[in-house]
Amino acid sequence: MRAIPLKPGVYWVGAVDWFLRTFHGYTTDQGATYNAYLIMDEKVALIDTVKAPFAEELLARVAQVVPLERVDYLVSNHVEMDHSGAIPQAMARMPKAQLVTCSPQGQRGLTAHYGAGYPYLPVKAGDSISLGRRTLRFIPTPMLHWPDNMMTYCPEEKILFSNDAFGQHYASGGRFDDEEPLADVMRQAAKYYANIVMPYPAQAKAALKAVEPLAIDLIAPSHGVIWRAHIPDILAAYKKWSDNTPPKAAVVVFDSMWHSTEKMALAISEGFLAQGVCVKLHDLKTSHMSDIITDLLEASCLAVGSPTLNNNLLPTVSAFLTYLAGLAPKGRKGFAFGSYGWGGQSIGQVGQALTAAGIEPLMEPVRQHYVPGPDDLAALTARVRDLAL
Ligand code: FEO
Secondary structure, three states, X not given: OOOEEEEOOEEEOOEEEOOOOEEOOEEOOOOEEEOOEEEOOOOEEEEOOOOHXXXXXXXXXXXXXXXXXXXXXXXXXXXXXXXXXXXXXXXXXXXXXXXXXXXXXXXXXXXXXXXXXXXXXXXXXXXXXXOOOOEXXXXXXXXXXXXXXXXXXXXXXXXXXXXXXXXXXXXXXXXXXXHOOHHHHHHHHHHHHHHHHOOOHXXXXXXXXXXXXXXXXXXXXXXXXXXXXXXXXXXXHHHHHHHOOOOOEEEXXXXXXXXXXXXXXXXXXXXXXXXXXXXXXXXXXXXXXXXXXXXXXXXXXXXXXXXXXXXXXXXXHHHHHHHHHHHOOOOOEEEEEEEEOOOOHHHHHHHHHHHXXXXXXXXXOEEEEOOOOHHHHHHHHHXXXXXXX
C-alpha cells in the first residue's frame, strides 16, 4: 500500500493489520489499523509509529515520500505499544529526529519501554513547534485513556491527530470515513469507546471541550478511518456516550448449566419487550464480553444471570462482571437472576457485583429454585414488564 495523501504534503503512512482478532482481550473482528502520519514542510514530522511487527511497513511508506534521514520530529501522542512499538526501529533510521512527548508521564513511559537514550523533547498544553509553514500544537488528553495521551493539532491544515480518541478497530482498504460503510465504522467506533474509553467520561468531555473551538477539516485518529465527511457524527456520538444517559433499552446476559437460568433470561427479555423496550440477549458461551459491553453502551438496563456452581458463580459470569467493574458504566440500572438446586449463593453474588460496578438495583435478585415452570416464567415476565425503568 502506498503512502496516502490526506492533503498536499500530509500523508497516512501507517499499517493495516487485517488479521488481528484480539486486542488485549477485546475482539477485533474487523482487524485494526495503526495510523501514523507524515507532514512535509521545511521540517519533517512523523506523528506516531505503529506496532513493532509493522515497523518496516511504516518506514517503507515514509521513504516513499522523503528519505528517512530528513525526518526532524517524531511526535509520540501515546506510549501504548500499538503506537510506540516501532520507535526503536524508526529512531535507528531517522538520526535527526527528536522524540516529542506530551508530558513527564509520556517521557517516563517511553523511557521505561525504550530507554533514556533518545533525545526526548517534552511538551505541555499550549506548546507548539513550527515546521515552517505549518505548526504542531499539543493538547494533553490525560487518561483518555492512559496518563500520557495527547492530541496534536495542525491549525494551518485544520487536522486534528487525535490518537486513540475517535478511533475504531477497523481494517479497510479505504482510509476515509466516506470510503467505507458508515454503519460498520460507527459500530466499531462504539465498540472502541465502550471497551477503551468508557471508564473515562469526564476525560472524554474535557477532550471534546478542547476540540470544540478548533477549526477541523480532518480528524485523523490512530486507529481506523480518518473522519472527513462525518466529523459531526463522531463528535456527537462521543458527546452522547460520555453523557451516560443511554436510551431505554436492555441487555440480558447469562450463562446456564442445564437451561433453567436460560429460560429465566428468555422470560426477562419477554418482559422488557412487553414494555416496548429493545432488548439484546447474550449467552456468555457464545457472545464475547467486548460485544456485550458495546450493546450496553446504548442500553439503560442490565440483567445478569448465573446458576450456582460449587457455591459460586459460573466462571464466565464472574469474568464478565470483573470486566464490567473495570469499565464502570455510569447511568445504568439492573438486577441479578439465576436458578439453583441448593445453596443459591450465586444470585446474591451477582447482585453484589452489579452494585459494586455502579449498576443501580432495579429490584432484588430473582432466585429460582430448581427448574422454572410456565407459571414461574410468566410471573417473571410480568414482573419485568411492570418495572419502572
Ligand atoms: Fe491504540 Fe491506547 O493505544
